Amino acid sequence: MSLAAYCTVCWRTIGTAAPPPQSRTSWAAIRNIIKLTGSLILGGSLFLTYEVLALKKSLALDTEVVEKEKMKSYIYTHTGSLDETENQGIAYQARKELHKALRKILVTSAKIFRSPFSGPFSTVDVEDHECSVWLLLRQSREDCREARLQAVQDLSQAHHWHDYQYRVVAQAADLRTLIGLARSKETDLRFFLPPPPLPALKEDSSLEEELRQLLSLLPQTELDECAQYFTSLALSESGQSLAAQKGGLWCFGGNGLPYAESFGEVPSATVEMFCLEAIIRHSEIPTHCDQIEANGGLQLLQRLYQMHRNCPKVQRNILRIVGNMALNERLHGAIAGSGWVSILAEAMKSPHIMEASHAAxxxxxxxxxxxxxxxxxxxxxxxxxxxxxxxxxxxxxxxxGLMGAAFKTWRQQDPEQMAPQVWEDEASYTTCWPKSWLAADCPALRIISVEYDTSLSDWRARCPMDRKSIAFRSSELLNKLRAAGVGDRPVIWVSHSMGGLLVKKMLLEASNKPELRAVTDNTRGIIFYSVPHHGSHLAEYSVNVRYLLFPSLEVKELRKDSPALKTLHDDFLEFARDRKFQVLNFVETLPTYIGSMIKLHVVPPESANLGIGDLILVDVNHLDICKPKEKDAFLYQRTLQFIRDTLAKDLEN
Structure with a gap:
């Protein structure tokens, strides 16, 4: 008699009374069984092929997916002989005795919790040491959310199973469980089946042509000017000559204020990249996401992702599209079915912060x-x-701020004469100190970084039509942050340069809208890193040489004599004093080099002084004001102290 059948008989002989309700104690007992089962597996480290063991007994389950599992041949090579007379050594005897002990534990446990083999696993007949897999699979489908979460946690902590056991879960688990495993830090990647084979490219077709074909099938409605621009560009042009003329459209992110010394030298781009830019814009529209999926976009993007293993920029933009599509719950099944969960689970474990964050x-x-x-x-x-x-x-x-990015703006100050390969060592250098340092020092915080496109000059804009004011960008960001739950708990804002102006505008706007007022009600404090409250010399310089630079709208709004800037400052100052926000102002004292021709003190102390809060002068330039040299540096430690002091009461509760 198999273990499952044996247990069933035992449960039936307990009595006719209704089984006691399931409780936490019940599943705690199951976890103890699983731990013991893990010991059994370790005790018998010999291997056979999965086919031999899977077909040796009758494995009959009510679920179709597990029926198919009987026909699979996932390798877990067992070096022992099939002849039982050759397996009478110490290891065999130990396993035999442990199995007997396990049967007794299961029989005893059956008296205190309902049969875990009810429902879809009611007819299971498997090897004794496989019970842990099915117990957790059964628990992962419980109606009780707490039980499901515990099952995923226990599965993620399974590190000593045979290969085929991970594959059983990979095929039998539902989507909810697999997503939970992908978002569990210690999960073994063998829980995820590799993506299914991709459909072959059409005859006499290239990946570039299929991308353009996909783009041509997407609706041309509800698109903003930039989406129309990228779509038109991708569909009507090919080759790199146009990319050079348009100038650096594939420079997403940015390194701060500096840009190319020569405006004639621009990065090259391909039609693939233009297509991706357009598809990103389309993926922000829910109905267009449906069309991307219906026309094979998930598989096509996956092929492109695999082809560009050595091009992080391409991969990150593909993950942007998948992340946008994942906002639509009706597409979750399609995303998982096309194999993206396994790709995202692997990307989450990447040592590169940007890749891991996009996957997250x-x-x-x-x-x-x-x-x-x-x-x-x-x-x-x-x-x-x-x-x-x-x-x-x-x-x-x-x-x-201006020309910044969600990750690189907040990196550690670049060490001089440091080899690039050393930068990958987080112990020596971090590409994002809020994630590496602040998260470790304050684990009870949710740390969010936002990204939006800006440019110094219209010549350097990724999209010529993308001329957005501070008011427009703040409204756009505010709605995105509210959708992310900002305002549901205490908030501290950390801003650099123009980002501080956006923060002020967002808070003023939120205070005037009932549906957004929670954002201001829960704001506890603000840190300003060289924010030009009264304007910037950069704007003055750009305007003076406007025939050369063609300054962008963002730069023009930073002029000292800008009426909008003065109104924003006066309104916010009154608002902040009334709300009694805690404020910390850092300001640079060194000039910033922009290329080799321009040297500017971008934000002088008189402009960085909000009028409330501490004003701290630091011997760095505008770019490095938000980039501490090391974790013990004053810039980081003072920032950390402000966050802890401002949230002291909230963190204690």
Whole structure:
């Protein structure tokens, strides 16, 4: 008699009374069984092929997916002989005795909790040491959410199973369980089946042509001017000559204020990249996401992702599209069915912060079990990126400035004469100190960084029509942050340069709208890194040489004599004093080199002085004011102290 059958008989002989309700204690007993089962597996480390063991007994399950599993041949090579007379050594005897002990434990446990083999696993007949897999699979489908979460946690902690056991879960688990495993930090990647084979390219067709074909099939309605621009560009042009004429359209992110010394030298681009830019814009529209999926876009993007293993920029933009599509719950099944969950789970474990964060955003949008918020394009959670039992008590938001980026703006100050390969060592250098340092020092915080496109000059804009004012950008960001749950708990804002102006505008706007007022009500404090409250010399310089630079709208708004800037300052100052916000102002004292021709003191102390809060002068330039040299540096330690002091009461509760 198999273990499952044996247990069933025992449960039936307990009596006719109704089984006691399932409780936490019941599943605690199951976890103890699983731990013991793990010991059994370790005790018998010999291997056979899965076919031999799977077909040796009758494995009959009510679910179709497990019926198919009987025909699979996932390799878990067992070096022992099939002849039982040759397996009478110490290891065999130990396993035999442990199996007997396990039977006794199961019989005893059956008296205190309902049969875990009810429902879809009621006719299971498997090897004794396989019970842990099916117990957890059964628990992962419980009606009780707490039981499901515990099952995923226990599965993620299974590190000593045979290969075929991970594959059993990979095929038998539902989507909710697999998403949970992908968002669990210690999960073994063998829980995820490789993506299904991609459809072959059409005869006499290239990947570039199929991307353009996909783009041509997408609706041309509801598109803003930039979406229309990229779509037209991708469909009508090919080759790199046009890319050179348009100038640097594939420079997403940015390194701060500096840009090319010569305006004639621009990065090259391909039609693939133009197509991706257009598809990103389309993926921000829910109905267009449906068309991307219906026309094979998920598979096509996956092929492109695999082809560009050595091009992080391409991969990150593909993950942006997948993350946007994951905002639509009706597409979750299609995203998982096309194999993206396994790709995202692997990307989450990347040592590169940007890649891991893009994957984390996509998986968070797929995880409706533990995540209620939705993270729209440009909103990235730096911590916590995995599921965690640590309660989140407050939010810290990072808003970059002109020509900045969600990650690189907040990197550690670039060491001089440091080899690039050393930069990958997080112990020596971090590419994002809020994720590496602040998350470790304040684990009870949710840390969010946002990204939006800006430019110094219209010549350098990724999209010539993308002329957005501070008011427009603040409204756009505010709605995205509210969708991410900002305002539901205490908030601290951390801003650099023009990002501080956006923060002020967002708070003023939120205070005038009832549906957004929670954002201001829960704001506890603001950190300003060289924010030009009264204008910037950069704007003055750009206007003086406007025939050369063609300054962007963002730069023009930073002029000292800008009426809009003065109104924003006066309104916010009164508002902040009334709300009694805690404020910390940092300001640079060194000039900033922009290329080799321009040297500017971008934000002088008199402009960085908000009028309330501490004003701290630091011997750095405008770019490095938000980039501490090391974790012990004054810039970081003073920032950390402000966050802890401002949130002290909230973090204690």
């Amino acid at each position: 955003r996509s998986l968070a949008n797929l995880d409706r079990e533990t995540v209620q918020e939705k993270y729209q394009d440009g909103v990235y959670v730096l911590h916590p990126q995995y599921r965690s039992s640590q309660p989140i008590k407050a939010d810290v938001l990072f808003i970059h």
